[in-house]
Amino acid sequence: MCPLVAVLPRERGEFMLARLSQIATQAKAPLAGEHCKANFYVVVTREPEVAGYIGLVGLAEINLDAPDPPQGLSSFDQAFLAAIYRADQSSVRQESAMKRIMLEGIAAQHTAPTP
Numbered sequence: 433m434c435p436l437v438a439v440l441p442r443e444r445g446e447f448m449l450a451r452l453s454q455i456a457t458q459a460k461a462p463l464a465g466e467h468c469k470a471n472f473y474v475v476v477t478r479e480p481e482v483a484g485y486i487g488l489v490g491l492a493e494i495n496l497d498a499p500d501p502p503q504g505l506s507s508f509d510q511a512f513l514a515a516i517y518r519a520d521q522s523s524v525r526q527e528s529a530m531k532r533i534m535l536e537g538i539a540a541q542h543t544a545p546t547p
Contacts, residue, residue, distance in 0.1 A: 433461050436470035439477065448474060511537035 435452045437445040452474070456463050464471075475482075505513070514537050515530035523529065 433472050434464035434468035434470050435472040435474060437474045437476070439475055507538050507541045508534075510541070511535075 433456055435449055435456075437448045437452075440448065452472075453463055511534040512530075515533040518533050519526050519529040
């Protein structure tokens, strides 16, 4: 793992890198050397939607260099992010709650009257 922290003052970024390294070591995740090619990006923002989108793009491995890259979040993406933020993460029924929230969100987007 080779973390890169962006959008933070140097001192805070270094603190975050040190903490990430500590957590990775405790989890027995392999850490790359100091001058490695980043493969774990940390972007700090006050906007949860931006953080969610970055996570979604990172996990989905979307090819942003494709001939016709996505121009934003699809209705499925928006429903998925809403489900992540609204579902009770401590509940054993989290998965079914996320499915319900997603279905409601997608249905609302596709049945909403257009102006």
